[in-house]
Amino acid sequence: MRFQFALTLQALWTGVCQAAMQHYPAAWGHYDVCKSQVYSDEGLTWDYMACQPEAADMTQYLKVTLDPPNITCGDPPETYCALENPYMCNNECDATTEELAHPPELMFDIEGRNPTTFWQSTSWKKYPKALLVNITLSWNKTIELTDDIVLTFESGRPEQMVLEKSLDYGRTWQPYQFYATDCLDAFTMEPKTVQDLTQHTLLDIICTEDYSRGYVWKYDKTVRFEIKDRFALFAGPRLHNMASLYGQLDTTKNLRDFFTITDLRIRLLRPATGATMVDENNLSRYFYAISDIKVQGRCKCNLHANSCVFDKEKLSCECEHNTTGPDCGRCKRNYQGRAWSAGSYLPIPKGTANICIPNNIGPVTRVCDELFRCQNGGECINNVRCNCPPAYTGLLCEKPRCESELGGCAGAESGQAPLTPPSSTWLLLLLLGSMLLRATSC
Numbered sequence: 330m331r332f333q334f335a336l337t338l339q340a341l342w343t344g345v346c347q348a349a350m351q352h353y354p355a356a357w358g359h360y361d362v363c364k365s366q367v368y369s370d371e372g373l374t375w376d377y378m379a380c381q382p383e384a385a386d387m388t389q390y391l392k393v394t395l396d397p398p399n400i401t402c403g404d405p406p407e408t409y410c411a412l413e414n415p416y417m418c419n420n421e422c423d424a425t426t427e428e429l430a431h432p433p434e435l436m437f438d439i440e441g442r443n444p445t446t447f448w449q450s451t452s453w454k455k456y457p458k459a460l461l462v463n464i465t466l467s468w469n470k471t472i473e474l475t476d477d478i479v480l481t482f483e484s485g486r487p488e489q490m491v492l493e494k495s496l497d498y499g500r501t502w503q504p505y506q507f508y509a510t511d512c513l514d515a516f517t518m519e520p521k522t523v524q525d526l527t528q529h530t531l532l533d534i535i536c537t538e539d540y541s542r543g544y545v546w547k548y549d550k551t552v553r554f555e556i557k558d559r560f561a562l563f564a565g566p567r568l569h570n571m572a573s574l575y576g577q578l579d580t581t582k583n584l585r586d587f588f589t590i591t592d593l594r595i596r597l598l599r600p601a602t603g604a605t606m607v608d609e610n611n612l613s614r615y616f617y618a619i620s621d622i623k624v625q626g627r628c629k630c631n632l633h634a635n636s637c638v639f640d641k642e643k644l645s646c647e648c649e650h651n652t653t654g655p656d657c658g659r660c661k662r663n664y665q666g667r668a669w670s671a672g673s674y675l676p677i678p679k680g681t682a683n684i685c686i687p688n689n690i691g692p693v694t695r696v697c698d699e700l701f702r703c704q705n706g707g708e709c710i711n712n713v714r715c716n717c718p719p720a721y722t723g724l725l726c727e728k729p730r731c732e733s734e735l736g737g738c739a740g741a742e743s744g745q746a747p748l749t750p751p752s753s754t755w756l757l758l759l760l761l762g763s764m765l766l767r768a769t770s771c
């Protein structure tokens with residue numbers, strides 16, 4: 330299955346579109362084209378750009394694992410009662426009957442079906458022993474998150490849960506966010522909300538009470554991990570200055586890694602029990618049920634690919650710039666004329682491709698020339714290196730030197746954001762990788 334086929338077409342379309350419109354208002358980058366043909370003194374040549382795949386619904390490409398494996402309801406069949414009313418017991422689960430089964434796949438099917446389809450756990454029969462469930466989502470590919478992670482509960486929302494992430498295919502895990510009705514009691518953490526975060530504390534892991542209240546908030550069924558609110562700390566309230574965010578992502582590895590995952594794990598630690606004490610005589614009221622999980626993101630291709638294919642149950646970048654590997658993380662054989670380097674979002678709008686170059690194109694390896702110009706006032710020395718001004722680094726001086734300090738490159742004083750923010754809707758569409766954008770820009 331080639332889910333990027335349409336996107337490749339789009340890229341072509343954009344190419345045509347740009348050729349037809351040379352004075353395209355390139356206030357900032359799209360990063361959807363990896364190369365384009367240009368006329369120069371030497372005739373037709375290629376111009377290379379930093380590029381990345383469109384954001385997509387990533388739940389289509391994951392593998393889900395439950396721990397314990399037999400925690401799904403229905404084997405043996407069970408009848409559940411409503412949390413609010415122990416006499417209302419019409420929720421039946423039977424794994425052997427399709428209409429009454431609640432397998433994990435139902436968390437990723439189309440929402441809006443009537444009746445709702447959902448995964449459901451066994452009930453809290455072993456109370457007071459904790460009812461613990463891990464739901465692990467694995468992509469076997471590095472993914473960059475582009476929008477909030479949203480879980481929709483069919484049961485009451487859990488009183489305690491942790492969202493965890495892995496960046497190394499499930500070998501190690503770090504918490505992303507803690508959720509509890511009482512953060513101090515559950516995790517000895519002060520309750521916070523995403524609104525408490527600043528540019529400098531963006532990487533802090535918080536415990537929030539926003540998504541755990543049961544009874545009062547009965548109709549509020551979602552639990553979020555707020556990606557966009559975090560983006561907004563750099564890109565502004567309606568993400569009108571994505572360039573500032575991209576600039577920051579480019580120069581701050583920690584920040585980039587924060588939004589990058591290979592796996593996610595939802596650790597359910599305590600189900601909703603309502604405002605009252607646990608009713609030990611009717612434990613059929615307590616369980617977890619999830620109707621939907623949303624994960625939006627894009628394949629991480631180190632800015633060397635604008636499409637990512639799902640083939641043989643596996644996502645991989647379609648690498649350009651003579652790079653290779655699932656994340657375009659190395660140079661192809663015979664193209665190791667200089668060290669591999671990720672592409673760069675800077676300078677806005679086209680970024681820097683940092684392509685891999687052939688092994689022996691001459692007595693010396695060319696790093697910079699008329700085509701690969703040193704950026705930000707850097708000077709090309711004998712085609713082998715850029716002599717960068719003190720404030721810049723990178724192969725072509727494309728990066729401000731503020732890697733170590735989060736927030737250090739933000740704002741106008743950094744000199745990397747000489748931007749007039751274009752219309753905010755325009756940029757939102759862009760973030761969402763919308764096709765509409767092309768329609769309006771041509």
Ligand SMILES: *[C@@H]1O[C@H](CO)[C@@H](O)[C@H](O)[C@H]1NC(C)=O
Pocket residue numbers: 397399400404451
């Ligand atoms: C699941 O399996 C474990 C170990 O095999 C067993 O102890 C437990 O009772 C089972 N749970 C359910 C709900 O069947």
Ligand SMILES: *[C@@H]1O[C@H](CO)[C@@H](O)[C@H](O)[C@H]1NC(C)=O
Pocket residue numbers: 396397461462463493502594596
């Ligand atoms: C769930 O994952 C955590 C670590 O992420 C692990 O300690 C725990 O044993 C796992 N299983 C259950 C049932 O909680």
Ligand SMILES: *[C@@H]1O[C@H](CO)[C@@H](O)[C@H](O)[C@H]1NC(C)=O
Pocket residue numbers: 469643655
């Ligand atoms: C993950 O992908 C690699 C190739 O990149 C493959 O060799 C491996 O078998 C995959 N693992 C799983 C669990 O699918």
Ligand SMILES: *[C@@H]1O[C@H](CO)[C@@H](O)[C@H](O)[C@H]1NC(C)=O
Pocket residue numbers: 408410415416418610611613
């Ligand atoms: C308790 O659960 C059973 C099913 O397990 C149900 O028949 C009964 O009506 C429930 N309510 C009370 C108050 O016992």
Ligand SMILES: *[C@@H]1O[C@H](CO)[C@@H](O)[C@H](O)[C@H]1NC(C)=O
Pocket residue numbers: 377649650651684685
């Ligand atoms: C990569 O190498 C091929 C030859 O194998 C060449 O035609 C192509 O232009 C190169 N691409 C880049 C981005 O340098």
